[in-house]
Amino acid sequence: MSEQTMTNKKPNGIESGNPLLEVHNLKKYFEITAGIWRHMIGHVRAVDGVSFILRPGETLGIVGESGCGKSTTGRLIMRVLEPTDGQIIFDGQDITKLRGQALRAIRSKFQMIFQDPYASLNPKLTVGEIIAEPLVVNHIETLRSSQERVVHLLERVGLRADDRNSYPHEFSGGQRQRIGIARAIALNPQLIVADEAVSALDVSIQSQILNLMVDLKKEFKLSYIFISHNLAVIRHISDRVGVMYLGKLVELGPKSGLYREPLHPYTVALLSASPEPKRENRRQRIILQGDVPNPANPPQGCPFHTRCPKVMAICQKEAPLLKEVFPEHQVACHLYNFKAKSKKEGDE
Amino acid sequence: MAEALLNVRDLKTYFHKKDLEIRAVDGVDLTVFPRQIVCIVGESGSGKSITALSIMRLLPKPHGKIVGGEIEFEGNNLLKLTEGQMTDIRGNNISMIFQEPMTALNPVVTVGKQLTEVLLRHRKLSKHESEAKAVEMLKFVSVPRADEIIHEYVHQLSGGLRQRVMIAMAMLCEPKLLIADEPTTALDVTIQAQVLELMKKMRQDFNTAIILITHDLGVVAEMADHVLVMYAGQIVESVDADTLFHQPLHPYTMALLDSIPSLDDEKETLYSISGTVPNAATFPPGCRFAERCQRATRDCSENIIELNEIKPGHLVRCQKA
Numbered sequence: 001m002s003e004q005t006m007t008n009k010k011p012n013g014i015e016s017g018n019p020l021l022e023v024h025n026l027k028k029y030f031e032i033t034a035g036i037w038r039h040m041i042g043h044v045r046a047v048d049g050v051s052f053i054l055r056p057g058e059t060l061g062i063v064g065e066s067g068c069g070k071s072t073t074g075r076l077i078m079r080v081l082e083p084t085d086g087q088i089i090f091d092g093q094d095i096t097k098l099r100g101q102a103l104r105a106i107r108s109k110f111q112m113i114f115q116d117p118y119a120s121l122n123p124k125l126t127v128g129e130i131i132a133e134p135l136v137v138n139h140i141e142t143l144r145s146s147q148e149r150v151v152h153l154l155e156r157v158g159l160r161a162d163d164r165n166s167y168p169h170e171f172s173g174g175q176r177q178r179i180g181i182a183r184a185i186a187l188n189p190q191l192i193v194a195d196e197a198v199s200a201l202d203v204s205i206q207s208q209i210l211n212l213m214v215d216l217k218k219e220f221k222l223s224y225i226f227i228s229h230n231l232a233v234i235r236h237i238s239d240r241v242g243v244m245y246l247g248k249l250v251e252l253g254p255k256s257g258l259y260r261e262p263l264h265p266y267t268v269a270l271l272s273a274s275p276e277p278k279r280e281n282r283r284q285r286i287i288l289q290g291d292v293p294n295p296a297n298p299p300q301g302c303p304f305h306t307r308c309p310k311v312m313a314i315c316q317k318e319a320p321l322l323k324e325v326f327p328e329h330q331v332a333c334h335l336y337n338f339k340a341k342s343k344k345e346g347d348e
Numbered sequence: 349m350a351e352a353l354l355n356v357r358d359l360k361t362y363f364h365k366k367d368l369e370i371r372a373v374d375g376v377d378l379t380v381f382p383r384q385i386v387c388i389v390g391e392s393g394s395g396k397s398i399t400a401l402s403i404m405r406l407l408p409k410p411h412g413k414i415v416g417g418e419i420e421f422e423g424n425n426l427l428k429l430t431e432g433q434m435t436d437i438r439g440n441n442i443s444m445i446f447q448e449p450m451t452a453l454n455p456v457v458t459v460g461k462q463l464t465e466v467l468l469r470h471r472k473l474s475k476h477e478s479e480a481k482a483v484e485m486l487k488f489v490s491v492p493r494a495d496e497i498i499h500e501y502v503h504q505l506s507g508g509l510r511q512r513v514m515i516a517m518a519m520l521c522e523p524k525l526l527i528a529d530e531p532t533t534a535l536d537v538t539i540q541a542q543v544l545e546l547m548k549k550m551r552q553d554f555n556t557a558i559i560l561i562t563h564d565l566g567v568v569a570e571m572a573d574h575v576l577v578m579y580a581g582q583i584v585e586s587v588d589a590d591t592l593f594h595q596p597l598h599p600y601t602m603a604l605l606d607s608i609p610s611l612d613d614e615k616e617t618l619y620s621i622s623g624t625v626p627n628a629a630t631f632p633p634g635c636r637f638a639e640r641c642q643r644a645t646r647d648c649s650e651n652i653i654e655l656n657e658i659k660p661g662h663l664v665r666c667q668k669a
Contacts, residue, residue: 065538202563203604204603204607205624207607207620211620235610236609236618259611271611273541274566274611275544275564275570276569276611277608285541287538287545288538291506291509291539
């Protein structure tokens with residue numbers, strides 16, 4: 001895919017050439033057991049066939065409501081969970097089934113920032129020890145030799161050198177998130193998965209952290225997968241956006257295209273439901289009826305058809321596939337069957 | 349001109365812990381008219397939730413105390429009522445709904461029992477009549493399978509449904525005033541839209557005024573007739589919603605509006621307010637926002653800044669506005 005088809009913005013750091021990450025038909029089903037013998041009675045289809053690529057220097061936003069599978073997708077990519085099916089290729093290497101020593105060897109290339117700034121830091125370690133931990137665990141530095149790097153990282157995220165001797169509980173939520181970020185960049189990773197990294201923070205702190213993440217991306221040439229339920233935050237930080245519903249990607253496209261002209265009825269409803277402070281910008285409200293179906297028992301056909309204002313007969317029988325409808329803009333919806341080409345994303 | 353339903357004057361709620369005096373609410377005025385939706389907006393620690401709990405007299409004991417001010421509801425001074433008299437009012441004339449429906453509702457009692465409890469307490473209805481009314485209200489708030497749900501437990505319901513149950517419970521006695529403390533923060537955006545629509549319906553059909561507490565300016569834009577912006581225990585701006593979004597006057601309000609990413613704006617960097625909220629036990633003598641304010645001069649931190657009506661109907665606590 002050539003650079004020219006990308007956004008018309010000036011240098012955004014996205015490189016052409018081989019993708020950094022390729023995800024093919026990724027699935028994660030969790031077993032549901034019952035009875036004293038814990039026999040399996042079904043599956044929760046948390047991630048149900050997700051495919052996308054990420055280019056070096058790109059920020060992919062994954063947005064969706066609770067239970068859509070976005071966090072699980074993040075964990076699968078981080079290989080914190082093992083996929084039930086599908087393939088993950090990172091920097092040209094198939095990491096889907098890697099374990100043990102082989103997995104540890106490449107783990108330094110991708111790191112994670114978590115949602116809860118209170119649970120994601122070890123309360124028994126000092127801040128300095130927390131940030132040095134990845135370096136020590138990977139035998140890159142000792143605790144003593146890492147101090148200079150730790151100080152540099154602390155200052156880079158807007159904290160002070162002295163803070164390394166304090167404990168997490170002495171800091172505010174926003175400051176703890178900065179510590180988590182310092183820890184995540186300690187190993188100079190290529191990819192950072194940020195799972196609801198600003199959701200637990202007050203609005204004024206959120207903007208500080210988002211600005212920091214944008215700066216760090218440019219400086220350290222990072223790629224991000226930014227997972228959130230907040231559409232405005234996703235819009236601010238992403239280059240491309242994927243919308244998930246009940247374990248599937250229903251739309252995937254460039255940020256401006258997706259927000260200006262959302263294709264999937266769910267994306268349309270999601271955007272219209274987001275409360276918008278600037279009243280002139282408010283969209284026509286679409287209030288979806290009912291609740292999200294149970295992922296252990298998803299509907300036949302299109303997972304969204306039970307709530308879709310544009311549902312057709314075919315939607316109840318056949319699940320639509322993610323297909324490219326405009327350049328770089330894919331959607332999984334029967335409304336676009338006549339327009340869709342059969343190109344899969346990533347094909348040249 | 350209608351009489352005010354609720355009149356709060358110079359409310360002060362302090363917490364005392366060891367030697368510290370934490371001034372959670374420090375001189376708040378609030379007026380709500382019948383059928384009006386008033387939003388109190390602020391970030392964590394601004395004192396907005398404590399204001400609501402003070403009105404309901406549900407402060408955590410023993411540390412929290414209302415140390416000054418007046419709260420007048422329909423002409424009655426709530427601060428002079430006994431606990432028994434307050435209990436008559438709660439759930440009846442003034443209801444409250446909370447942020448986390450899982451923890452606010454009783455997990456060991458059926459949904460039906462929690463609803464009928466309200467009716468049995470406040471109305472002279474039989475068990476059968478109150479059950480019928482409970483089902484009716486659940487249907488009114490669009491809870492599906494209402495007659496089955498009354499036999500279910502809270503953990504069997506989704507977040508959106510739980511919030512509807514809480515709203516049903518709050519509305520059973522058709523209160524004149526509903527206080528909603530971050531009612532949609534824990535909900536998904538599409539469910540939030542449903543719940544906000546429902547609250548507007550309550551105002552429409554039951555003539556209920558609403559005090560809606562939130563940190564989300566989008567929700568404020570959606571719902572508010574009038575807005576109060578709180579910072580560090582004080583109201584810093586009070587004006588109708590349209591004016592707040594188009595002509596905010598307080599630097600904190602303006603900074604908040606600038607720091608929110610919008611669905612439509614294209615901004616490279618978000619404005620971010622430097623620094624953090626001051627410690628509620630050690631407020632500076634003057635303006636509490638001064639150390640984070642771009643317009644502040646030295647006298648801002650030294651003078652006591654009052655809430656002044658700078659334009660008709662528009663109050664601001666700032667000498668630089």
